[in-house]
Amino acid sequence: MYELSLLCPEDRVEALSDALDALDALSVSVEDADAQTEAEQALFGEPGMPPPKDGWQRSRIVALFPTEAAAREARQLLQVQDFFEGCHVLGVAPVQDQDWVRLTQSQFTPVDITPDFWIVPTWHELPPQARTSIRLDPGLAFGTGTHPTTRMCLRWIARRGAGGAALGKVLDYGCGSGILAIGAAKFGAVDIDAVDIDPAAVESTRLNAQANNVQLRAGLPDQVAGPYQTVLANILATPLKVLAPLLCSYVAQGGHLVLAGILERQADELKEAYAPWLPLQVADSEDGWILMTAAR
Numbered sequence: 001m002y003e004l005s006l007l008c009p010e011d012r013v014e015a016l017s018d019a020l021d022a023l024d025a026l027s028v029s030v031e032d033a034d035a036q037t038e039a040e041q042a043l044f045g046e047p048g049m050p051p052p053k054d055g056w057q058r059s060r061i062v063a064l065f066p067t068e069a070a071a072r073e074a075r076q077l078l079q080v081q082d083f084f085e086g087c088h089v090l091g092v093a094p095v096q097d098q099d100w101v102r103l104t105q106s107q108f109t110p111v112d113i114t115p116d117f118w119i120v121p122t123w124h125e126l127p128p129q130a131r132t133s134i135r136l137d138p139g140l141a142f143g144t145g146t147h148p149t150t151r152m153c154l155r156w157i158a159r160r161g162a163g164g165a166a167l168g169k170v171l172d173y174g175c176g177s178g179i180l181a182i183g184a185a186k187f188g189a190v191d192i193d194a195v196d197i198d199p200a201a202v203e204s205t206r207l208n209a210q211a212n213n214v215q216l217r218a219g220l221p222d223q224v225a226g227p228y229q230t231v232l233a234n235i236l237a238t239p240l241k242v243l244a245p246l247l248c249s250y251v252a253q254g255g256h257l258v259l260a261g262i263l264e265r266q267a268d269e270l271k272e273a274y275a276p277w278l279p280l281q282v283a284d285s286e287d288g289w290i291l292m293t294a295a296r
């Protein structure tokens with residue numbers, strides 16, 4: 001296979017990508033041409049905040065073609081179009097044949113949450129020390145066990161569950177892949193709701209629960225039926241602040257609220273936002289992220 005690489009300004013990305021699709025490119029990918037340089041700019045802000053930028057200043061577009069002739073023909077056709085003004089051809093080059101499945105799989109290896117609790121992709125053997133495990137492959141929804149926010153929530157679940165304290169009825173609010181809900185089931189919870197605003201996450205949670213022989217109810221947030229002994233929410237600081245009264249109202253007497261997706265510097269604003277309902281405390285930290293918990 002051959003790849004045609006182009007450099008273009010922000011306002012040409014869509015036209016060029018559409019044209020490459022129309023020219024039967026097998027795939028088209030768009031990258032920040034200034035990534036890892038002084039000129040790199042943030043593109044996404046937190047949900048609820050204005051995005052810092054609509055698109056990258058300069059993008060590198062890479063289109064894959066089955067033959068060199070097809071890649072060169074696409075280059076020639078594009079160069080004479082009006083919308084190509086301001087764009088540049090970086091080159092046409094062969095792509096090394098690789099075992100892409102093996103390459104992708106090699107990037108996802110078993111992850112330890114505690115010495116004996118592991119997240120393991122289905123194509124890997126279970127590590128011998130994994131007394132408890134979640135089988136999970138990377139998919140459309142967030143939550144593979146590698147992100148510090150997910151890991152801290154799982155550690156909290158494992159500590160509490162392994163310590164003999166019942167997790168009781170559990171709510172995983174913003175379930176993504178369902179990893180926290182499945183983790184709670186692995187540590188003894190039997191009555192579990194897992195909800196997300198993203199239908200793809202709900203579907204992913206259902207499939208991952210099935211693959212792990214776990215019973216839970218996955219759905220949209222309107223299916224929440226509290227109160228719960230354990231409320232888990234790994235979202236981000238801004239939505240967590242907006243959700244404060246709602247999430248606190250779901251926590252049963254004697255229950256626990258566990259929040260992640262919060263940066264160290266955001267601890268005070270979260271404490272303040274939750275103070276009318278529950279006294280949040282920092283319970284764990286990893287790589288600049290913190291876990292905040294409260295008991296009712």
Ligand SMILES: C[S@@+](CC[C@H](N)C(=O)[O-])C[C@H]1O[C@@H](n2cnc3c(N)ncnc32)[C@H](O)[C@@H]1O
Pocket residue numbers: 141142143144145149150153173174175176177178179180195196197198201221234235239261
């Ligand atoms: C960071 S992911 C966490 C996924 C998983 N629970 C974990 O810990 O890895 C956050 C999830 O929250 C969902 N989400 C964001 N805002 C939400 C809201 N207001 N209500 C419910 N879910 C929300 C997103 O769709 C996403 O799947």
